[in-house]
Amino acid sequence: MTDEFDDDLDFSPAIERAAATSETARRTRVAASKRAATRPTGTAGSKAPKARGRWRRRLASSVILGAALVGSGLGYGLFSSASSADETASSADDIEAGRILFTTSCIACHGANLEGVKNRGPSLIGIGSAATYFQVSTGRMPAMRQEAQIPEKDPKFTDEESRQLAAYVQSNGGGNELPEGNLRDGDVAEGGELFRLNCASCHNFAGKGAPLSAGAYAPAINATDEQIYAVMLSGAQNMPTFSDNQLTPAQKRSIVSYIQSLKASNDPGGAAIGRAGPVPEGLVIFIVGIGGLMGVILWIGAKS
Ligand code: HEC
C-alpha cells in the first residue's frame, strides 16, 4: 500500500509543501495526524480522496493568493488616493509650517515680514507660490553667496517643505499660484513650435542651455512638470515672465509636454550633436570621413 508507506515515512513531495500556505499546511498536518491515529485499524482506499484533497488544496491556495492580491491592490488604491488628496490642499498647517521654515532659513536675506533686506535679497510680498516652489525645489534658494547667477543645487528642502514655504509666501500678498493636476496633457507639436518661438533663443533648440551675457547662462532644462510651468509663470533672474496673456495655460501645458518628450526620446543614431539638424550632422561626417581618407592617402604616399 503506497499510502501506508507514505505515512510511515511521513513522506510528501517537497514542492507541494513549499507551495502550501500556512493555513493549508496546518490542514495537512491535521489530516496526517488523523490518518496516523486511524492507521492500526487499517484505512484502505484513501487514494481517491487524497488526490482530490491535493487539488482542493491547490485551488484553495490560489484563491487565497488571488484574494490577497486584489485586497492589497484595493487597499493601495484607497490609501494612495486619500494621501494625494490631502497633499494638494494648502491648509493653515502648511502655512504655519512654511512660516517656521522661512524664519530659520530665509529671513536673513528676505526680512522677517518678507519685505526684503537691502543688498541681500528682494521683497517676496506678492511673489506667489509658483516662484517660491521653483526657487526652493530646484535648490536655488536659500542662496549661498552673491554670484552672477544663483545656481541650481541639491535642494535643501523636501518637496513637502518646498510646498509649505510656497504656501507661506502665497499667504503674504498672493501672486502667481503653483498649478495643480496633470500638466503634461498638452499638444507636443504645438509645444515644439511655441518652444522654438519663445524659449530656444536662450535654451537652444533641444533645451540643452546656452551662455548669456555677463556671466549668466540659460541652463539645460532638467526640471519636473511643475517646475517648468512655475518658472514660465514667475520668471527667474535673467529669464523673463510668460504671463497667461502671452502663453495661455493650455499653451504652457503644451510646452511642458514638448520639453518632457524631448527628455524621454533618446538618440538612437548615436551622438546628438546638440540636435542641430541634418546639415551639421553631415558636416561632422564630412570632416571626420574625408579627414580619415586624407590621412590614409598621405600615409600611402609617404610609404611609396
Ligand atoms: C543669502 C541670501 C538669501 C537667502 C538665505 C535666501 N534668498 Fe531668496 N533670493 C536672494 C536673492 C539675492 C534673490 C534675487 C535673485 C535674482 O533674481 O537675481 C532671491 C530671490 C528669491 C525668490 C525669487 C523672487 C522673484 O522676484 O522671483 C524667491 C521666491 C526666494 N528668493 C525665496 C527664498 C526662500 C523661500 C528662501 C528660504 C528658503 C530664500 N529665498 C533664502 C537671496 C537669498
Ligand code: HEC
Ligand atoms: C532671455 C532668455 C530666456 C528665455 C527666452 C527663456 N529662458 Fe528659461 N531660463 C533662462 C535663465 C537665465 C534661467 C536660469 C534662471 C535661474 O537660474 O534663476 C532659465 C531657467 C529655466 C528653467 C529651469 C531649468 C532647471 O533645470 O532648473 C526652465 C524649466 C526654463 N528656464 C524654461 C523656459 C521655457 C519653457 C521658456 C519659454 C517659454 C524659457 N525658459 C525662456 C533664460 C531664458
